[in-house]
Amino acid sequence: MFKIAKATLRNRNSSVASLFYSIQARSISRQSKVVKIERMVEKEDMHVTRVLFCGPHFPDSYNFTREYLQPYPFIKVDVVHYRDVPEVIKNYHICVAMTMQMDSNVISRASNIKLIMQYGVGLDGVDIDAATKHGIKVARIPSEGTGNAASCSEMAIYLMLGLLKKQNEMQISLRNRLLGEPTGDTLLGKTVFILGYGNIGIELAKRLKPFGSRVIATKRFWPASIVDSDSRLVDEKGSHEDIYTFAGKADIVVVCLRLNKETVIFPLLLHHKLVKQMNMKSCSWQ
Incomplete structure (x- = not known):
């Protein structure tokens, strides 16, 4: 550059x-x-x-x-x-x-x-x-080392917490001077599926671990550098051929793929084909 x-x-x-x-x-x-x-x-x-x-x-x-x-x-x-x-x-x-x-x-x-x-x-x-x-x-501007990936991953955490804590309903309750409702949920114990484990995915996994979440991730291929340095961040690894299986295990799916002709279809496939395979008791999308 x-x-x-x-x-x-x-x-x-x-x-x-x-x-x-x-x-x-x-x-x-x-x-x-x-x-x-x-x-x-x-x-x-x-x-x-x-x-x-x-x-x-x-x-x-x-x-x-x-x-x-x-x-x-x-x-x-x-x-x-x-x-x-x-x-x-x-x-x-x-x-x-x-x-x-x-x-x-x-x-x-x-x-x-x-x-x-x-x-x-x-x-x-x-x-x-x-x-x-x-x-x-x-x-x-590359995502690594510029704050870009960190910023995106923090936004993903914010959206997850907002969904789990039912932020919109909570604001309504506060305006009506009601406490203790709605009852929200936690990231603790949730399985988060990171679809596309690149720089943003790595930063997201780093932030999910302190919440007590189980992280599963797919990547086209896993370089030795990622496997060695970040293996502790991911509880289960897979390739894009495993997205259906991994989605079936997940409470939350975060799509961290670069948008191009090959990946543009993934969100559509996830929405139409994977919702029934996911844990519908507590299912969130990012």
């Missing part, structure tokens, strides 16, 4: 590349504005490296980037609503996709784009083949 950013910015200060790795390390909460299209390109900006954030969601991402780049006047950041991106993307050199669907039509208009960057791991919204065809590099 460093080499990509360095090549993209030519002889500019290469430290700018590091912002894409540190972009999730800080949080700056303040209001941000989406730029107006007619103001985006001015004559004095002809020698400026222009960065496009496909907005308007996740405002901390571009707020932090703008603050980080204040010492670098030759790099400017704009935030454009995703519906307007196809019309203006030709005016930019770097595009941060966010939740924008970067399909072949949008990419074909990106005549000056050198890099499509994702603010996170998922590149399922980017047509990588089309980008490659147009000579555009595609990159992402």
Whole structure:
């Protein structure tokens, strides 16, 4: 990624590349504005490296980037609503996709784009083949070592607890000044099936163990490094051929697969074919 950013910015200060790795390390909460299209390109900006954030969601991402780049006047950041991106993307050199669907039509208009960057791991919204065809590099922030996987796994824990503790019903009870209802459940003793034991799956297993949960997981193949270092985290291992069997043992299923043509069908299969095999007494989905 460093080499990509360095090549993209030519002889500019290469430290700018590091912002894409540190972009999730800080949080700056303040209001941000989406730029107006007619103001985006001015004559004095002809020698400026222009960065496009496909907005308007996740405002901390571009707020932090703008603050980080204040010492670098030759790099400017704009935030454009995703519906307007196809019309203006030709005016930019770097595009941060966010939740924008970067399909072949949008990419074909990106005549000056050198890099499509994702603010996170998922590149399922980017047509990588089309980008490659147009000579555009595609990159992402890796989940390992950046806080990304940890953040996702913590969100999964939060959702599990919310379901088990019946969070919505509990809020209603509190508003009605009722205590002790509904009666929630615990992660203690629950079997959690992690479908796709990658970086997020590993971080999730680390957090489930202190709750007293039994962790079972499937992975396409198990490298020796994972088996040796993280064997204590998983009580039972399997491959994707075992998903039906493992689902039948699980109280909770967490899908941690990268979304692509091969895996897009898994959630649908789980919903329609596996519900009856799961422990229906206490069944949760993430």
